[in-house]
Structures are given as structure tokens and as C-alpha cells.
Amino acid sequence: MIVAIVDGYTDEPAGLGVPPYLGIYPRYAYGAIKKAQKGARIFYITIDDLRATFVGERGIATKNKTPNFSKTQKILEKAGLIVYIGGLHTPGKYLSAVPSQVEEIAKFIKNYKAEKVLGGPAFMGSAHMGGTKVTSKELRMAHSVFDYVVYGDLEAFLFDYLTNPRDADPLRFRSYTELRDYAVLGAEVVRQFPGYPNKVIVEIETQRGCPKAMGIGGCSFCTEPVRYRTVEDREVEDVVVEVKALYDLGVRHFRVGRQSCIFSYRSTPNGRVPIPNPEAVERLFRGIRSVTPDVKTLHVDNANPAVIANYPEESTTIAKTLIKYGTPGNVVAFGLESADPKVAKLNNLNATAEETYEAVKILNEIGGRRGPNGMPWLLPGINIIFGLPGETKKSYEATFQFLKRLLDDGLMVRRINIRQVVVFPGTPLWNMRNKVKTEKHKRLIHHYKYKIRHEIDLPMLKRVVPTGTILREVLAEVHENGLTFGRQLGSYPLIVGVPKKMELGRFYDILIVDHGFRSITGIPIPVNVNTENPKILEMLPAIGKKTVPKILYHRPFSSEDDFFKVVGEEKRKLLRGLITS
Numbered sequence: 318m319i320v321a322i323v324d325g326y327t328d329e330p331a332g333l334g335v336p337p338y339l340g341i342y343p344r345y346a347y348g349a350i351k352k353a354q355k356g357a358r359i360f361y362i363t364i365d366d367l368r369a370t371f372v373g374e375r376g377i378a379t380k381n382k383t384p385n386f387s388k389t390q391k392i393l394e395k396a397g398l399i400v401y402i403g404g405l406h407t408p409g410k411y412l413s414a415v416p417s418q419v420e421e422i423a424k425f426i427k428n429y430k431a432e433k434v435l436g437g438p439a440f441m442g443s444a445h446m447g448g449t450k451v452t453s454k455e456l457r458m459a460h461s462v463f464d465y466v467v468y469g470d471l472e473a474f475l476f477d478y479l480t481n482p483r484d485a486d487p488l489r490f491r492s493y494t495e496l497r498d499y500a501v502l503g504a505e506v507v508r509q510f511p512g513y514p515n516k517v518i519v520e521i522e523t524q525r526g527c528p529k530a531m532g533i534g535g536c537s538f539c540t541e542p543v544r545y546r547t548v549e550d551r552e553v554e555d556v557v558v559e560v561k562a563l564y565d566l567g568v569r570h571f572r573v574g575r576q577s578c579i580f581s582y583r584s585t586p587n588g589r590v591p592i593p594n595p596e597a598v599e600r601l602f603r604g605i606r607s608v609t610p611d612v613k614t615l616h617v618d619n620a621n622p623a624v625i626a627n628y629p630e631e632s633t634t635i636a637k638t639l640i641k642y643g644t645p646g647n648v649v650a651f652g653l654e655s656a657d658p659k660v661a662k663l664n665n666l667n668a669t670a671e672e673t674y675e676a677v678k679i680l681n682e683i684g685g686r687r688g689p690n691g692m693p694w695l696l697p698g699i700n701i702i703f704g705l706p707g708e709t710k711k712s713y714e715a716t717f718q719f720l721k722r723l724l725d726d727g728l729m730v731r732r733i734n735i736r737q738v739v740v741f742p743g744t745p746l747w748n749m750r751n752k753v754k755t756e757k758h759k760r761l762i763h764h765y766k767y768k769i770r771h772e773i774d775l776p777m778l779k780r781v782v783p784t785g786t787i788l789r790e791v792l793a794e795v796h797e798n799g800l801t802f803g804r805q806l807g808s809y810p811l812i813v814g815v816p817k818k819m820e821l822g823r824f825y826d827i828l829i830v831d832h833g834f835r836s837i838t839g840i841p842i843p844v845n846v847n848t849e850n851p852k853i854l855e856m857l858p859a860i861g862k863k864t865v866p867k868i869l870y871h872r873p874f875s876s877e878d879d880f881f882k883v884v885g886e887e888k889r890k891l892l893r894g895l896i897t898s
């Protein structure tokens with residue numbers, strides 16, 4: 318049997334699978350197929366491979382181009398089964414990958430004879446931008462193209478389909494016990510990931526469902542408790558054995574990000590705010606580090622600030638564990654969504670502004686110092702959603718004032734993510750969809766976004782990565798308008814723009830020289846003073862416009878001493894380690 322797994326990429330409230338991230342779905346699917354049919358030949362291809370094949374370029378598909386015969390096309394022709402994975406529930410901005418949707422994949426695969434399966438969160442629809450209502454159109458189209466639309470767990474369905482097709486149930490969920498083998502066997506698919514081995518970060522699952530939702534119900538907009546009605550925590554041993562399999566294959570970047578709250582791992586249910594379990598988190602990360610001695614990235618993702626604020630002692634221990642076993646540049650994303658208590662109540666949000674403030678403070682105290690890769694060890698991120706029912710002008714102002722208070726009090730927040738609410742069928746928000754304010758408050762939303770970007774983000778970025786910071790191992794990913802954009806591998810990495818074209822796919826150490834609203838400008842170091850262009854030379858500390866002509870006139874320099882004779886001996890200290898000749 319030949320199987321093609323087509324990754325259209327996924328982004329959900331708890332889980333990411335957009336390159337350089339390899340998400341859980343392709344890995345589990347691969348493992349389930351391997352377990353069911355040892356001899357199956359499984360090819361992992363991405364939506365970008367299909368775009369390149371059928372459109373001749375990366376980007377949005379157009380019908381007008383003649384398809385190229387390629388390896389991808391041959392795989393699809395010979396495949397007995399095509400498994401498409403997709404779904405965007407929390408759309409963001411992606412640096413070098415564009416997630417797909419059913420409409421696009423349908424054009425590419427509909428004429429192939431293979432049986433077709435759709436898996437991942439796509440069955441609930443996808444939102445490619447905030448401020449939209451997801452309709453059943455995508456689902457209707459999915460049913461017309463795919464033989465099976467999987468509403469339960471893709472891996473469970475695939476295993477059943479390949480071992481006992483008659484009983485294969487697209488609604489079936491698997492347990493973590495069943496997942497054990499799929500997860501380990503599925504690690505192997507990483508070999509086919511375009512960034513393998515050193516430009517891939519794998520998303521690791523520890524929990525499904527939302528502990529807060531179990532206590533008082535989910536947040537109005539969230540799909541996590543709609544998909545998973547109960548909370549299940551994965552065994553430490555199962556996570557460790559999967560991580561080991563990936564590490565043994567050469568993976569060095571991990572994000573333990575597939576959970577709604579890492580501080581609630583194996584917590585005790587307790588109404589709105591579960592009681593955290595620091596011992597379990599310690600066992601988890603100690604176990605992971607015991608099998609990943611040379612890990613380069615070990616980060617996490619979401620946390621409920623209410624847990625941290627209400628259990629500061631336990632949470633302090635957990636934060637210290639994340640630092641002890643993890644790597645710097647780690648970010649815990651807090652879902653505040655709105656600082657207006659009325660909006661919070663109406664939408665059943667998880668934490669108050671005061672709780673979020675306390676949680677930010679605790680993380681700053683523990684994680685604020687800078688690590689060897691140039692970033693603070695562990696910082697909070699804040700998620701804001703605009704357009705929720707109940708919002709008034711005062712709500713936007715309250716959220717702005719909350720963020721301003723963090724700034725004025727000298728606290729650090731790694732990033733503020735502002736989304737416009739998306740209405741998914743099945744969520745509590747669906748019943749309030751007529752009260753969604755994205756259209757009505759369009760101008761207000763635009764105004765406050767602008768205000769936050771200018772008055773909060775910019776000074777905050779300057780605090781988090783001041784000029785002169787050196788960010789280590791920044792991966793160059795795209796060229797745009799003569800610039801190169803890159804980022805470190807990790808959770809919510811900063812986007813760095815370098816004012817020249819650099820070879821893509823390579824890692825660079827970058828000296829930060831300037832700040833934008835959400836990204837920073839840097840130059841790769843060490844700077845070769847004999848060959849580097851004037852624009853970059855000018856950005857070196859203590860050089861500037863006036864000194865550059867002197868450098869250009871006198872080069873080549875035979876040594877650093879020769880260079881400092883020309884630019885001035887007093888600059889030597891400031892440029893130590895930053896130049897070469």
C-alpha cells in the first residue's frame with residue numbers, strides 16, 4: 318500500500334503544525350499506518366510541494382498553469398490512500414509557510430483515484446483571518462471530495478481503516494494508551510520533513526481538553542473543549558519515549574506545546590482554577606531531559622494565568638522547573654483576551670486582569686534574566702481577542718490600560734497577540750454570533766491595535782531585546798524587498814530583519830541594532846570590515862555614517878589593529894567580538 322500524507326498545516330488553540338513546526342497529526346497518522354501495515358510505503362508531502370507541482374510556484378494555487386510531472390505527482394498517482402491534514406482555528410501570521418484550506422487541496426487531489434481521508438481540525442472549518450464566521454461551506458466541500466471526513470482522532474480511524482475497514486469509525490477517539498505505539502512509530506516521518514534534521518521543531522502533546530472548561534465551561538470562542546469533552550493527561554513515560562524516538566532521529570528542537578495549560582499538567586480539578594502539580598511537571602521535564610542531553614530548544618506554550626496567580630508557590634516551582642530543564646527564549650502564552658470584567662463574564666473567560674498581572678509578575682521575577690541565546694529565559698506572552706460580545710469602547714481602553722500598567726511597572730511581555738474573534742459552529746459563541754463586534758467596532762479595533770503596537774509593543778520590544786543584544790542561531794527563512802527575515806527556533810520567536818540578502822536555511826548570530834513594532838533589525842556578526850556593505854558597517858556600534866567612508870577608503874585591512882588605527886582605538890572595546898577582517 319502506498320499512502321500519501323499531505324500536510325496542509327494546522328494551528329489550534331492548543332497545538333501548532335506550521336513549518337518549521339511539525340505538528341502531532343502527521344506523526345500520529347504515520348505511526349498508526351505503520352502499526353496497521355508494517356510494509357506500507359508512506360510519503361509525507363506538504364501543501365507547498367503540491368503548490369510547486371501544480372502551480373509551479375509557492376503560494377496560492379491558480380488553475381491557469383500546466384502541472385509539472387514530478388515526484389509529488391507520481392506519489393499521488395500511485396497512492397491507494399491520500400490523507401490530508403489541515404485546519405486553522407487560531408490563524409496567525411506565518412513567516413515562510415501558508416496554511417491551506419479544503420478548497421485549495423480539493424483542486425489538487427480530487428481527480429486521483431486513491432481513497433481520500435480528511436483529518437485534523439479542518440472538519441470544524443478553518444479561519445484564515447480573524448473577524449470571520451466559519452460556515453459549513455468548507456465541510457460540505459470536504460464531504461464532496463473526501464471519502465472520509467474524520468471527526469474523531471485521525472490516527473484511530475487510520476488504524477481501523479487499514480486493519481478492519483468495515484468497522485472504521487470517523488467519530489472514534491483513541492486513548493493515550495492506544496496512542497503510545499502510534500506516537501513512537503510516527504516519529505520516523507520527521508525524516509521526510511523539509512527542514513529535517515536541524516530546521517524542524519516538533520510539537521509534543523501532554524494533555525487534551527481544558528481543565529478550566531471542565532470546572533466552569535469553556536471560553537465562548539474556544540474549540541478545544543468542543544472537540545475534547547474531558548481532560549486527559551498523557552503519562553510522563555509515554556511523552557519521554559516519543560521524545561527519545563525523535564531525538565534519536567536527530568531532532569534537537571522541541572516544544573511541549575500541545576496542551577491548554579502546562580501549569581495544569583496532571584493537576585487536580587478544582588472548579589474554575591485547577592490545583593497545579595509541580596511534582597508531575599518536574600517528572601515530565603526531568604524525563605525529557607534525561608533522553609535529550611544535547612537538546613537545543615525545549616520550550617512550552619499556553620498557560621492559564623489564573624492558575625499561576627492563585628497558586629503562586631506551586632507555580633513558582635513549575636516555572637523554575639521549566640527554566641532548569643528548558644532552554645532560554647521560552648514563552649508561556651496567557652489567554653487574558655479582555656481586561657473588561659463584563660466581557661470576561663459574558664464570554665466565560667479564564668482569568669481576570671488582576672490575576673494575569675500577578676502571573677506576569679511571577680514569571681518576570683523567575684524568568685526575566687537573559688540566557689545564552691540572547692533572550693530572557695522565560696517570559697509571558699499575552700493573548701488579546703477583539704470583537705467579543707459585550708465589548709464597548711471602555712473594554713478596549715481597559716485592555717490598553719492593563720497593558721500600559723505592565724509597561725509602566727517595568728515588566729516584560731515577550732509578545733502581545735491581538736486577534737479578532739472567529740466564530741466556530743459548536744462553540745458557545747455560535748449562539749451569540751449576532752453580538753460579535755468585529756464589524757461594528759472595526760474602527761475602534763483598528764485604533765486600539767495601532768495604539769497597542771505603537772505605545773506598548775515598541776517600548777516593550779526595546780526592553781526585551783535592547784540594542785546591542787546578540788541573538789544566537791537565527792535561522793534565515795525568507796527574502797523580501799532586499800531584506801532577509803529570520804528567527805530562532807522556539808516558542809513565539811522574534812522576527813529579525815537583516816538589511817541585506819543572506820543565504821537562506823543557515824543559522825546566524827545577529828546583533829540587534831534597531832526596533833520595529835513587532836520585529837527587530839539586526840546585522841549578522843562577526844562583520845567582515847573588508848568585504849561588508851556600507852549599510853551594515855554603518856549599523857555597527859560606534860561606527861555610523863561618518864566613519865564608513867574612512868573604512869571604505871582604507872580597506873583592505875590586514876588586521877584588527879590596522880582597522881582600529883583608522884577608526885579610532887577608543888572603538889575597540891565597543892566592537893569586541895563583533896568584527897573580523
Ligand code: SF4
Nearest residue numbers: 527535536539577667
Ligand atoms: S482556558 Fe479557555 S481558551 Fe484556554 S483552552 Fe480552556 S476554553 Fe480554551
